[in-house]
Amino acid sequence: MRKLMTSFLFILLTVSVYAKETLVFSTGEWAPYTSQKDPNGRVLQTIVTQTFKLADIEVLYKYYPWKRTYKVALDLEVDGTVAWFKKKEREESFYFSKNPLVNIKTVVFHLKSFDFDWKDFDDLKKYKIGGNLGYTSTQVLLDRNIEVEIVRTEEQNFKKLLLRRIDITPTSFFAGYYLINKLFSRDKAMLFTNHTKQVVPQSGIYFLIPKKHPKGKELMDIFNKAHDKLIKSGKHDQIIDDFISK
Numbered sequence: 147m148r149k150l151m152t153s154f155l156f157i158l159l160t161v162s163v164y165a166k167e168t169l170v171f172s173t174g175e176w177a178p179y180t181s182q183k184d185p186n187g188r189v190l191q192t193i194v195t196q197t198f199k200l201a202d203i204e205v206l207y208k209y210y211p212w213k214r215t216y217k218v219a220l221d222l223e224v225d226g227t228v229a230w231f232k233k234k235e236r237e238e239s240f241y242f243s244k245n246p247l248v249n250i251k252t253v254v255f256h257l258k259s260f261d262f263d264w265k266d267f268d269d270l271k272k273y274k275i276g277g278n279l280g281y282t283s284t285q286v287l288l289d290r291n292i293e294v295e296i297v298r299t300e301e302q303n304f305k306k307l308l309l310r311r312i313d314i315t316p317t318s319f320f321a322g323y324y325l326i327n328k329l330f331s332r333d334k335a336m337l338f339t340n341h342t343k344q345v346v347p348q349s350g351i352y353f354l355i356p357k358k359h360p361k362g363k364e365l366m367d368i369f370n371k372a373h374d375k376l377i378k379s380g381k382h383d384q385i386i387d388d389f390i391s392k
Contacts, residue, residue, distance in 0.1 A: 168204045169225040169365070174212040174280070175299060178324045178389055179248070179351070180228055182209040187324070189389040190229045190247050193373075193382060194353055200372040211298060212280030219356055225365065226355040231282050231346075241357060241366040245373055246350020248386065251319045252283050254341045255304070255326075260313060264343060267292060276303035276315040283316040283345045300325055308334065316345040320390075 171194065173180040177187025195205045208224060209215075219227035220239055229247050230236060256262045264270055267290045277284035277294035287294050295312060297303055303315040304325055317325075319340065326335045353369065355362045376382045 166202055166204045168206060169198065170206045170208060171226045171228050172210055172215045172218045172224045173207050173228045174210060174215045176212075176321060177328075178321060179318075180207075182207075184328075186389065189386060190351070190353075192385050192389070193247050193376070194228055194369075196381065196385065197369055197373045197376050200375055201368045203368070212278075216280070219354065220358075222356060222358055225359060226353065228353055229351045230354055231349055231351055233282075236354070239357060240354040241362055243353040243366065243373060244370040245377065246352055248351055249348055250351050251348045252316055252345045253319050253322070253343070254314045254316050254345060255307065255322050255338060256314045256341070257307060257310070257337050258339045259337070260310075262314060262341060264341065270314075273313040274311075276306055276312040278303065278317070281317075286346055287316070301329060304329055304338075308337065 173191065175181055175183065177184045179187070179190045181187030181191075191205075191207060198205050207228070208218070210218060215227055216230070218224050227240075230240075231250070232242060236242075254262070254264070262273070267287070270287065270292050275287065275292065275294045277287060277296050278300055279296050279298050284294055284296060295306075297306075300315075300317055300321065303312065303317075304322075306312045307315060308330070322338075322340060326338050355366045355369075357363075359365070373382075
């Protein structure tokens with residue numbers, strides 16, 4: 147019995163020594179950057195997962211509506227969150243990755259048949275605009291007293307565009323065309339276009355860890371060092387190129 151207990155303890159110790167650390171991050175539906183539904187829509191998750199893999203740390207993701215995604219990270223229900231633009235109030239509560247995961251260009255989408263142009267935000271007030279709950283671009287418009295019809299998913303807005311229930315919708319250039327080609331036939335996809343002017347200046351999107359996390363700074367240091375390695379190896383850009391070509 148004593149030998150059996152000794153063997154059992156040895157096995158437990160061996161498992162604990164060699165078991166990889168697992169972290170849990172919150173994220174939302176924003177294909178092709180993050181997605182629960184589409185395995186080909188997880189470019190940011192792949193970058194974060196592969197970065198931590200270099201540090202021998204495994205990663206799991208929990209999916210929420212975007213406002214909830216931020217709050218569960220703030221409340222330490224998860225270890226971090228993917229992925230966010232920099233904002234002063236966010237930087238007060240979170241450590242941001244040193245390098246952005248990707249750079250985002252946010253533009254206005256509309257149908258080619260719709261006569262649309264804009265030079266400043268006042269020009270947008272005459273249009274019926276579709277926005278997304280929790281998105282920076284939506285908040286930018288609301289902050290300028292521009293009326294926005296808010297929905298939970300970008301898919302809804304592109305379907306509303308095609309049905310002419312809204313005139314325009316702002317979103318990432320990359321994500322917009324990804325969704326258009328995913329949702330519609332080639333003939334219908336050809337009906338969409340975008341304005342070249344950006345709704346918000348091009349900016350990076352980052353991985354966040356809450357400052358209240360007991361190992362927050364340590365984990366972010368680990369991520370930053372591993373992410374530098376991923377970038378220098380060329381694998382960071384390769385991940386992005388692979389997803390674009392899918």
